[in-house]
Amino acid sequence: MxxxxxxxxxxxxxxxxxxxxxxxxxxxxxxxxxxxxxxxxxxxxxxxxxxxxxxxxxxxxxxxxxxxxxxxxxxxxxxxxxxxxxxxxxxxxxxxxxxxxxxxxxxxxxxxxxxxxxxxxxxxxxxxxxxxPANGDIFQFGERVLVAWKAGRESVRAVNDALPFLQTAAESSIVAMVTNRDDQAREEQTMALLQQHLARHHVKATTEVIAIQKGSLAEVLLEQARQKKVDLIVVGGFSYKSNRAPVLSPLTQELLVKAPVPLLISH
Structure with a gap:
């Protein structure tokens, strides 16, 4: 809580x-x-x-x-x-x-x-x-949550930080976006383990692996959010070093600007 x-x-x-x-x-x-x-x-x-x-x-x-x-x-x-x-x-x-x-x-x-x-x-x-979001149309959030998953520190941190939201949500979905079969098999395995872990925290979540054929990662994720009618997106704040200073990844930057629903970001 x-x-x-x-x-x-x-x-x-x-x-x-x-x-x-x-x-x-x-x-x-x-x-x-x-x-x-x-x-x-x-x-x-x-x-x-x-x-x-x-x-x-x-x-x-x-x-x-x-x-x-x-x-x-x-x-x-x-x-x-x-x-x-x-x-x-x-x-x-x-x-x-x-x-x-x-x-x-x-x-x-x-x-x-x-x-x-x-x-x-x-x-x-x-x-x-x-x-x-700046449009001022959302006055409640956290009933339908979408988690963007990629096995690693940032996603793990984001899911852990989002537990208070996931535990009270009516629906929770976890999606991983991949570009090849090797990544798909790995993410399916990691999401199965994550699903078991979340169940111990009394969180029921569906999982899905999406093969990206066109569009950016952010565009695919936002389309999933639209289809699932979610009111909160959870994502890890991925970053990389540029001139020795960390900056947010292109995915994170694009989501910050374009997300039409609240966006929970952890780094």
């Missing part, structure tokens, strides 16, 4: 739905919900631009959690060091929570999306990050 949940609060698209979903999650797990609003003092922002409306966000958070009867705490972090990345602040708070809900990456302009915040948070938090 979850006991401490953080929801990142801001004025961005989807924040209302994200909070409502966090309240529902906290209510189902009898967990404490913390609303985290961060003032980072960016270099070129005037004082009025970043101090103007956090009071309205706080009032909304307090009223919504009070009405739902959820134990809640408002965290206003006024970071004094100019230029400190938002991800660094959220990461420090995430170390003392079970999971953190954040919004989907925002587009800087029509052709570029900023992934810096999510990349830093996923790689540094040590906690499962639930990335919520």
């Amino acid at each position: 979850l006991t401490d949940i953080i929801v990142h609060m801001d004025r961005g698209a989807g924040c209302t739905a994200r909070l409502m979903a966090a309240i529902d999650l906290a209510s189902r797990h009898a967990a404490r919900l913390k609303g985290l609003y961060v003032i980072t003092h960016p270099h070129y922002a005037s004082s009025s631009s970043y101090l103007s409306d956090f009071a309205q966000v706080r009032e909304f958070f307090i009223n919504a959690t009070s009405k739902a009867g959820v134990e809640a705490e408002w965290l206003l972090v006024d970071w004094s060091t100019v230029g400190t990345p938002l991800a660094e602040i959220v990461t420090r708070h995430s170390h003392y929570a079970d999971t953190i809900l954040v919004g989907q990456p925002t587009q800087l302009h029509s052709r570029r999306t900023s992934l810096d915040f999510h990349e830093r948070l996923i790689l540094g938090a040590g906690r499962p990050i639930v990335v919520f």
Whole structure:
């Protein structure tokens, strides 16, 4: 069960739905919900631009959690060091929570999306990050869960971190995507073992191996999510080293931008 949940609060698209979903999650797990609003003092922002409306966000958070009867705490972090990345602040708070809900990456302009915040948070938090879609249409999640599986550390970590969600889900599916028969046989074996392990945690899950013929891994996975009508995708936050610094894999990056449902990522 979850006991401490953080929801990142801001004025961005989807924040209302994200909070409502966090309240529902906290209510189902009898967990404490913390609303985290961060003032980072960016270099070129005037004082009025970043101090103007956090009071309205706080009032909304307090009223919504009070009405739902959820134990809640408002965290206003006024970071004094100019230029400190938002991800660094959220990461420090995430170390003392079970999971953190954040919004989907925002587009800087029509052709570029900023992934810096999510990349830093996923790689540094040590906690499962639930990335919520920006469309604002989802107010509950976790009833139908899809797990993307590839035998290895990242998937194992993601499944373990997702246990509180899997144990309360009405339906759980595990899919592995492969490109050749050797991989198919191996993944079938590993998923059978995983299925047995999850059963001991009172999780019933179906398994399926999908042979990729066209499209990217993310496209195939999202199509599976659409067909199964899932409301949560669980995936390992795979990364690789570039110029000696770890960065998220293309699969993880594409899912962050395109996923139309909440995305639980663990690294």
